[in-house]
Amino acid sequence: MTEKGLLLVLSGPSGVGKGTVKSAIVENKVFPFEYSVSMTTRKPRPGEVDGQDYYFVSEEKFGEAIKQGELLEYNKYVNNYYGTPFAPVKKMLDEGKDVLLEIDVNGAKTVREKMPDGVFIFLTPPDLHTLHLRLENRGTESEDVILGRINQARQEILVMQDYDYAVVNDTVANAVDHIKAIVDAEHVSVKRVIDTYRKMVRED
Numbered sequence: 001m002t003e004k005g006l007l008l009v010l011s012g013p014s015g016v017g018k019g020t021v022k023s024a025i026v027e028n029k030v031f032p033f034e035y036s037v038s039m040t041t042r043k044p045r046p047g048e049v050d051g052q053d054y055y056f057v058s059e060e061k062f063g064e065a066i067k068q069g070e071l072l073e074y075n076k077y078v079n080n081y082y083g084t085p086f087a088p089v090k091k092m093l094d095e096g097k098d099v100l101l102e103i104d105v106n107g108a109k110t111v112r113e114k115m116p117d118g119v120f121i122f123l124t125p126p127d128l129h130t131l132h133l134r135l136e137n138r139g140t141e142s143e144d145v146i147l148g149r150i151n152q153a154r155q156e157i158l159v160m161q162d163y164d165y166a167v168v169n170d171t172v173a174n175a176v177d178h179i180k181a182i183v184d185a186e187h188v189s190v191k192r193v194i195d196t197y198r199k200m201v202r203e204d
């Protein structure tokens with residue numbers, strides 16, 4: 001029997017650096033994982049690729065996916081819908097692959113309810129001023145949208161207590177090191193390996 005993969009949920013305010021940290025893990029081959037590509041009604045930013053960064057869909061198509069029960073979770077974030085297609089996540093976990101979801105805190109709350117065995121990591125900025133600067137420097141949102149995201153961040157930081165781990169993204173290298181340590185530890189956590197040992201004892 002293949003041991004199931006770990007479901008890694010990386011969440012935190014917009015602009016904290018979730019995408020940057022994820023890319024650093026991939027580029028430096030820090031540990032292997034499959035990325036769950038979300039569906040969104042947001043328009044692609046320059047350079048974003050459909051099917052790789054997101055599945056970019058109309059509101060109608062998104063509504064259809066909700067109706068058909070295809071999404072593990074979804075949320076309206078500021079002005080757009082975002083959701084996690086469930087079938088690919090389940091398939092990859094069943095194949096023993098670790099799967100990373102990069103989603104907002106409301107989505108993470110739903111995943112926590114549905115898949116409590118996941119590993120929930122909250123990526124936090126050193127402070128809100130730094131978060132604001134990061135969003136401004138990224139240059140992908142208008143000042144209005146940035147202010148909406150900062151307001152949302154104030155609420156989001158308050159739900160950190162629902163997570164297993166908090167990682168400060170002061171430098172990307174530090175955040176990556178901490179996430180690697182968490183993943184390594186979770187791979188040998190008793191709650192994860194206990195079934196293998198129970199089976200060993202039964203078959204002895």
Ligand SMILES: Nc1ncnc2c1ncn2[C@@H]1O[C@H](COP(=O)(O)OP(=O)(O)OP(=O)(O)O)[C@@H](O)[C@H]1O
Nearest residue numbers: 014015016017018019020134137138169170171172
């Ligand atoms: N540790 C860091 N130090 C300085 N800048 C950073 C750091 N991490 C990320 N950034 C920068 O902050 C900006 C936001 O990062 P990123 O797009 O990865 O955030 P995000 O959490 O994925 O955002 P969203 O949730 O909106 O997709 C980017 O311009 C990125 O280069």
Ligand SMILES: Nc1nc2c(ncn2[C@@H]2O[C@H](COP(=O)(O)O)[C@@H](O)[C@H]2O)c(=O)[nH]1
Nearest residue numbers: 014038074075077082083084102103104107
């Ligand atoms: N609940 C979900 N949130 C998601 C998903 N995919 C991304 N996100 C989060 O939305 C905001 C905005 O993202 P952006 O790409 O427009 O900057 C950010 O916090 C993402 O983490 C999802 O499938 N479900």
